[in-house]
Amino acid sequence: MTVTDDRPAKEVGSSRRRKEDQRLITGRTRWTDNIQLPGMLHLAVVRSPFAHAMITSIDTSAAKAARNVVSVLTGADIADEQGSLPNAWAITTDQKTPAHPSIAVDHVAFAGEIVAVVAARTMAEARDAAELIEVEYDELPAVLDLKEAAKDEVLTHPDLGTNHSAFWQFDSATAGTGGAIDAAITEARANGIVIEREYRQQRLIPAFMEPRSTVVDPTGEQITMWSATQVPHILRFLLAAVLGVSEAKIRVIAPDVGGGFGGKLQTTPEEFMTFIVARRLGKPCKYTETRSESLMAAHHGRDQWQNITLCATKDGTVTGLKVDLLADLGAYVALVGGGVPVLGAFMFNAIYKFPAYQFNCTTLLTNKTWTDAYRGAGRPEATYAIERIMDELAVEVGVDPLVIREQNWIKHEEFPFTSVCGLEYDSGNYEAATEKAKARFGYDELRAEQQRRRDSKDPVQLGIGISTFTEMCGLAPSRVLGSLNYGAGGWEHASVRMLPTGKVEITTGSSAHGQGHETAWSQIIADRLGVPFEDVEVLHGDTAIAPKGMDTYGSRSLTVGGEALVLAADKVIAKAKPIAAHLLEASEADLEFEGGRFSVRGTDKGIAIQEISLATFAAHNLPDGVEPNLDCDATYDPVSFSFPHGTHLCAVEVDTETGQVTMRKYVAVDDVGVIVNPLIVAGQVHGGLVQGIAQALFEEAVHDESGTLVTASFVDYTIPTAADVISFDIDHTTSPSTTNTLGTKGVGEAGTIASTPAVVNAVVDAVRQFGVDDILMPCTPERVYRAIHQAGSEGGGKPTEASAMPHFDESEGDTL
Amino acid sequence: MARISVSVDGSSYSDEVEPRMLLVQYLRERLGKVGTVIGCDTSNCGACTVHLDGVSVKSCNILAVQADGHEVTTIEGLEHDGVLHPVQAAFRECHALQCGYCTPGMIMQAIDLLNDNPEPSEEAIRHGLEGNICRCTGYHNIVRAVQTAAGHAPAADPALEGTAS
Numbered sequence: 018m019t020v021t022d023d024r025p026a027k028e029v030g031s032s033r034r035r036k037e038d039q040r041l042i043t044g045r046t047r048w049t050d051n052i053q054l055p056g057m058l059h060l061a062v063v064r065s066p067f068a069h070a071m072i073t074s075i076d077t078s079a080a081k082a083a084r085n086v087v088s089v090l091t092g093a094d095i096a097d098e099q100g101s102l103p104n105a106w107a108i109t110t111d112q113k114t115p116a117h118p119s120i121a122v123d124h125v126a127f128a129g130e131i132v133a134v135v136a137a138r139t140m141a142e143a144r145d146a147a148e149l150i151e152v153e154y155d156e157l158p159a160v161l162d163l164k165e166a167a168k169d170e171v172l173t174h175p176d177l178g179t180n181h182s183a184f185w186q187f188d189s190a191t192a193g194t195g196g197a198i199d200a201a202i203t204e205a206r207a208n209g210i211v212i213e214r215e216y217r218q219q220r221l222i223p224a225f226m227e228p229r230s231t232v233v234d235p236t237g238e239q240i241t242m243w244s245a246t247q248v249p250h251i252l253r254f255l256l257a258a259v260l261g262v263s264e265a266k267i268r269v270i271a272p273d274v275g276g277g278f279g280g281k282l283q284t285t286p287e288e289f290m291t292f293i294v295a296r297r298l299g300k301p302c303k304y305t306e307t308r309s310e311s312l313m314a315a316h317h318g319r320d321q322w323q324n325i326t327l328c329a330t331k332d333g334t335v336t337g338l339k340v341d342l343l344a345d346l347g348a349y350v351a352l353v354g355g356g357v358p359v360l361g362a363f364m365f366n367a368i369y370k371f372p373a374y375q376f377n378c379t380t381l382l383t384n385k386t387w388t389d390a391y392r393g394a395g396r397p398e399a400t401y402a403i404e405r406i407m408d409e410l411a412v413e414v415g416v417d418p419l420v421i422r423e424q425n426w427i428k429h430e431e432f433p434f435t436s437v438c439g440l441e442y443d444s445g446n447y448e449a450a451t452e453k454a455k456a457r458f459g460y461d462e463l464r465a466e467q468q469r470r471r472d473s474k475d476p477v478q479l480g481i482g483i484s485t486f487t488e489m490c491g492l493a494p495s496r497v498l499g500s501l502n503y504g505a506g507g508w509e510h511a512s513v514r515m516l517p518t519g520k521v522e523i524t525t526g527s528s529a530h531g532q533g534h535e536t537a538w539s540q541i542i543a544d545r546l547g548v549p550f551e552d553v554e555v556l557h558g559d560t561a562i563a564p565k566g567m568d569t570y571g572s573r574s575l576t577v578g579g580e581a582l583v584l585a586a587d588k589v590i591a592k593a594k595p596i597a598a599h600l601l602e603a604s605e606a607d608l609e610f611e612g613g614r615f616s617v618r619g620t621d622k623g624i625a626i627q628e629i630s631l632a633t634f635a636a637h638n639l640p641d642g643v644e645p646n647l648d649c650d651a652t653y654d655p656v657s658f659s660f661p662h663g664t665h666l667c668a669v670e671v672d673t674e675t676g677q678v679t680m681r682k683y684v685a686v687d688d689v690g691v692i693v694n695p696l697i698v699a700g701q702v703h704g705g706l707v708q709g710i711a712q713a714l715f716e717e718a719v720h721d722e723s724g725t726l727v728t729a730s731f732v733d734y735t736i737p738t739a740a741d742v743i744s745f746d747i748d749h750t751t752s753p754s755t756t757n758t759l760g761t762k763g764v765g766e767a768g769t770i771a772s773t774p775a776v777v778n779a780v781v782d783a784v785r786q787f788g789v790d791d792i793l794m795p796c797t798p799e800r801v802y803r804a805i806h807q808a809g810s811e812g813g814g815k816p817t818e819a820s821a822m823p824h825f826d827e828s829e830g831d832t833l
Numbered sequence: 834m835a836r837i838s839v840s841v842d843g844s845s846y847s848d849e850v851e852p853r854m855l856l857v858q859y860l861r862e863r864l865g866k867v868g869t870v871i872g873c874d875t876s877n878c879g880a881c882t883v884h885l886d887g888v889s890v891k892s893c894n895i896l897a898v899q900a901d902g903h904e905v906t907t908i909e910g911l912e913h914d915g916v917l918h919p920v921q922a923a924f925r926e927c928h929a930l931q932c933g934y935c936t937p938g939m940i941m942q943a944i945d946l947l948n949d950n951p952e953p954s955e956e957a958i959r960h961g962l963e964g965n966i967c968r969c970t971g972y973h974n975i976v977r978a979v980q981t982a983a984g985h986a987p988a989a990d991p992a993l994e995g996t997a998s
Contacts, residue, residue: 038925041933042917042940044868044908051867140862141851226872226880226934226968275870275934276968308873531932531969696928700970704931707971731877731966739959739972768971 028540032696049230054301061143065125068159068724079149092122105504106356119286126348129313159384173382194439196373201337205328220320227275233295271558274530279390318391320345333414337373347387355380361395404774480783484775487662490763492571508654510565511581517634519627526566527578547613572763584651661762663687676802690762705768713776837901842910859897879965882938889945908937929978931969
C-alpha cells in the first residue's frame with residue numbers, strides 16, 4: 018500500500034490528512050439532530066419576549082388540545098424536580114449566585130428564557146402548539162448596561178438586593194510576587210509616564226455552526242443523553258448532581274459535534290429540560306434549537322469594560338500595571354461564569370517584565386443572555402488591553418511599537434521566567450518569532466509605504482498593527498484550580514487497549530468537536546507503540562466508552578490529554594516487557610523497545626508488540642502471575658501551564674473617505690512548542706485568526722433598549738464570510754514546552770487571542786495622524802469614519818466633497 | 834397534503850408532504866438524507882446547500898413541493914463506486930474542514946462555483962462562497978481546496994506540511 022510506502026519516519030510532526038474527514042465530506046455524520054428513535058417526541062419551547070418580568074399566568078389548554086401534542090409543561094410543573102443549573106466556579110466564597118431554573122417558574126431575567134415546553138409527535142406540531150400557549154407577564158424595569166448595573170439602581174434579580182455578584186482581586190504585593198502598584202503609579206506620576214485607557218470588549222456570540230441539540234432516551238436501565246456538547250463528562254456529573262440521579266444511571270454521548278468555541282462548554286437549560294421531560298414521559302425526546310434561539314439563548318461571550326493604568330519610566334521601561342474590570346455575567350452565573358475574567362487575570366502582564374501588578378474584577382448581573390467562555394476566555398481580553406496600551410506607550414515615548422515591546426519583554430535566555438503573577442513561563446523566544454514575522458511581513462518596506470501615503474495625503478491610509486502575545490493553556494493543574502475555588506480538577510484520562518489482531522483502540526477523556534483528535538492521537542500512539550497509524554482507533558465522547566474525562570476547552574486536549582495518552586502507552590510497554598522476555602526466553606534487563614519491537618540486545622531476536630498482544634489474548638504461555646491483559650489506563654494532572662506565544666503583524670488599508678477597513682496582509686508566527694500535525698495546527702491558527710479579526714471588525718451582539726437581542730439571526734450577527742477576509746501567512750518557531758513529555762503547547766485559542774489587538778492596532782495606526790487613539794470594536798466603517806472626522810483633523814481625513822456623489826438629500830437630516 | 838415525486842441522489846421517491854415543508858426537512862426527516870444539515874433558518878449560512886437539476890440551492894429556502902419532478906443531488910450522492918468527487922478529495926487534502934458542519938453545503942457550492950467558472954481567481958472563489966459560512970477554518974484552506982480542485986493548486990506552503998524551519 019502506498020500509505021505504507023509513504024510512511025514518515027516519525028508520525029509526530031507529519032501532516033497526516035485527517036481520519037475524521039472521510040465521513041464528514043460524504044455526509045456520513047452523526048449529528049445529534051440526525052438521531053431518530055422509536056416513539057421519539059419532539060420538543061419546542063416558549064421563550065420570554067421580555068428582558069425582565071414576573072410571569073402572572075400561563076394558559077396551556079389550547080396547546081394541550083392541539084393535534085399530536087403529548088405533553089405541555091411549565092416551570093411550575095417541574096419546580097420541585099428541576100433544581101438549579103450549576104455554577105462550577107464561585108470566584109469568591111461570598112459570590113452572589115441567583116438560582117437558575119431550567120424553565121422559569123415565576124420570574125424571567127432575560128429575553129429568551131424558557132417558560133414552557135411542548136412535546137409532540139413532530140417538530141412542526143410541537144412548534145405549532147407552542148404558538149398556542151398564552152403567557153401573561155408583569156413587566157419589570159430591566160438593567161441592560163454594565164455601568165448602569167454597577168449603580169444598583171435597577172436590579173436584575175430584585176430578591177438578590179444587588180447586581181454585584183463578586184469582586185476578585187490579585188495584587189502582586191499581597192501575593193509576594195511583585196511590588197506595590199500604588200507606589201509604582203505615584204512614582205510614575207512624579208517622574209515617569211502614566212497612561213490610562215478605557216477599553217471595551219463588546220459582547221460576542223460563539224455562533225458554532227451546528228445548533229445545539231439534545232436527545233434523551235429514558236427507555237432501558239440507563240438514561241442516555243446525546244448532546245451537541247463539548248463536555249459530556251461534566252454534563253453527566255452535573256445531571257446526576259442537580260437531579261439526584263445516580264451517575265451510574267446516566268450515559269452521555271457527544272456524537273459528531275459541529276463546533277463549540279466555548280459555546281458548548283455549558284450545561285444548558287435545554288439539556289436539563291429534555292432530560293426531565295423524557296424521564297416524565299418515559300419516551301425518547303429531542304430538542305433542537307433554531308438559529309435565532311441559539312443566538313438568543315446559548316451563552317454569549319466577552320462583554321467587559323477595562324480600565325487600564327500603565328506606568329513606565331520616561332524611557333519606556335514598564336514599572337507597573339493596574340487593571341480594573343467590569344464583567345457582564347448576564348442574567349445568571351453560568352457554568353464557568355465569573356471565572357472567565359479571572360482566567361485572564363494572570364495574562365494582562367503578558368510577555369513584559371512588570372515589577373508591580375494589580376488586577377481587580379467586579380462581576381455584575383444584567384438582564385441579558387448569560388455569558389461564559391468564548392474562544393480564549395479571559396485571555397483575548399487581557400491580550401487586547403495590554404497590546405493596545407503598549408502601542409500607546411510607544412507613541413508616548415516616540416519609538417516604534419516593536420522597539421517598546423522588545424525593551425520590556427522577557428529575553429529568551431531568561432526562561433524559565435516567573436511572572437509578576439507568580440506563574441512560571443516554561444519556554445519561549447520572542448526575539449526569534451518577531452524576527453521571523455518581520456521578515457515574512459516585509460515590515461520595513463510596509464513602514465516606508467505607510468510614510469509615503471501619509472506624506473502624499475493618500476485618501477487610503479496604511480496601518481500596521483502588532484500583537485506579541487502569550488497565553489496560558491492546558492487547563493489545568495488541579496491544585497491551581499482548587500486554590501482558585503474552582504469546583505473540579507483539571508486532569509485528563511486515557512486508556513490504551515491492545516486488541517488480539519494487533520490493532521490498538523484508545524479512549525480519551527478529551528471530547529473533540531472539530532479539532533482532529535482522532536488523527537493527532539493516532540500519530541502519538543503510532544510513534545509511542547510503533548504501530549501503524551491506520552491501526553489506531555480513537556474512541557471518545559461517550560461516557561460509557563471513555564468513562565473518565567474532563568473534556569475539551571482551554572487549549573487543553575493535547576497538552577493534558579495527549580500526556581495522559583503517552584503515560585498509558587508507556588504503561589502498556591512496561592506491562593508487555595515481562596511477557597516479551599518470557600516469550601523470547603531472555604532477561605528483561607536485556608530487552609529494548611523500539612519501533613514496536615522488543616529486541617534482545619546484541620542479538621537478532623525480537624518480538625513485535627502485536628505478537629505479544631495476540632499471545633496475551635491466547636494466554637497459553639504467559640509468565641507465572643502475569644494477568645492476560647496489556648490494556649492500561651492513565652490519568653494525568655499537569656504540574657503547570659504551558660505558555661505558547663507569537664508575533665502577529667497585520668497591515669490594513671483604511672479608506673478615510675468611507676471608513677472602510679480592508680485587510681492587506683497578515684503574518685502570524687506562533688510558537689506552540691512541538692507540533693504533532695502541522696496541517697491541523699495551521700487550521701487552528703487560520704480559524705482562530707478569523708474569529709479574532711471578527712471581534713475587531715465585524716461582530717457584536719446588540720440588545721435594544723428593551724433588552725431584545727436585535728442580532729438574533731445571521732442577517733444581523735455578521736460572522737465574516739470568505740469574501741470578508743484574506744489568506745494568511747503563517748509560520749512557527751519551536752520552543753518545546755518543558756511541562757510535558759511531547760513538548761507541546763496549546764494552539765486552539767492562539768489565533769483568536771492574538772489577532773484582535775493586531776487588527777485594531779493597525780486600524781488605529783492608520784488614522785492616529787488624525788488625532789485618533791482608540792476606536793470601539795467592531796471597527797465598522799461608520800465608527801472609523803466618525804473617529805477620523807470627529808477628531809477634527811485636516812488632511813487625508815477630510816471628505817472630498819467636490820467629487821462625492823449626492824446620495825442623500827441633506828435637507829432630510831444627518832447623512833451619516 | 835401534496836404528492837411529490839423527486840429524484841434524490843439517483844433514486845426516485847414519492848411522498849405526501851405538507852405544502853409548507855421545506856426541501857431540507859423533506860430530505861432529513863422523510864428520506865433520512867441527514868448528510869444535508871440545517872444551520873440558520875434564514876438562508877444565510879448555506880449549510881443546507883444541495884443541487885437542484887445541477888444548480889446549487891439552499892434547501893431551507895425552497896419548499897419540498899417545488900422540487901416535485903426535479904432532480905436533487907446532496908452531499909451523499911457525490912461519491913461514486915467509492916471514488917470521491919474531486920472537490921471532496923480536495924477538501925480532505927487541503928484540510929478545508931474542521932468540525933465539518935458547513936462542509937456538505939460548502940462542497941456543493943464549490944462544485945457549482947467551478948461549474949460556472951472552471952478557473953476562478955482567489956477573489957472569484959471568495960465571492961462565490963460568500964453565501965456559505967464556516968466558523969472553524971477561517972476559509973484559508975477552503976479557498977486552497979477549491980483552487981486545488983480546479984487544478985490550480987497554490988504553491989506548497991511549508992508551514993502546512995511541517996517542513997518549515
